[in-house]
Amino acid sequence: MSKKHPVIAITGSSGAGTTTVKVAFEHIFTRESIKAAVVEGDSFHSLNRAEFREAVKKEEAQGGVHLSHFGPEANHFDKIEALFKDYGETGSGKKRYYLHNEDEAAAHNTRLKTKLKSGEFTPWEDIPAGTDLLFYEGLHGLVSNGDVDAARYVDLGVGVVPIVNLEWIQKIHRDGKERGYSAEATVETILRRMPDYVHYVTPQFSRTDINFQRVPTVDTSNPFIASDIPTADESFVVIRFKNPKGVDFPYLLNMVHDSFMSRRNTLVVPGGKMGFAMEVIFAPMIHDMMENKKKKKG
16 A cells, blocks of 8 residues: 555446446546546456457357456456556556447547557556556456455555445446347346356455445346336435544534434435535545645655
């Protein structure tokens, strides 16, 4: 962990809603004039889109059904750990981009003078000097598999973990709307990922400093037939602090209307207040990080 070059990792499964956390941090970075080195977790996949599809076909032909983007076979866990370590020590490290669509490909092709396609990766590049902190958002920000332990180099780890039925509903609807996948295809993906979800994604949430778990107040018993995603107002967010010492709970309860505590380390807020609660919680933490950074440099 580093006071001079802090590392923040936001981790959550596909469809969990990590984008909400990213937006909250972006607001804080803008207000505080913080220059963040932003790293996307899917840039650490080890297979591009075409290679992954071919690997899945090969595995299925051999009777296997478990290769997924959640596991070590399709990711560079070691490069995630190396980036966090290098950034903490030097303020730099290697990053790249995964090109989700043709628009992203075109933008990076212009920047790099390349001819990359959607589903491919840009070359590895050095993070420019002069950033204030590293901000990772993806699947494996606190991953550990016996050989790799990325969590030990993270200064602030945040988990975004809706209850699993809600997570599946969000993924089914997102994949259908944004990627054109059928619900059946998404369910197949969920089943394929389950072993890696259990072994490599879920354990991370015991290593985070804070978890945000959205819990719907409507029936999600069968997520595979849900006609819509429960709205923010149809849910609560359970916020668990790993170490409640130093957390000003009276202040948080006063700031977030209709919030309450369910345990000594757990705050519950209305779903519609999730983004606001994140900013109220994280703003002083980021402020302290920057003050410690200044003292360390001084």
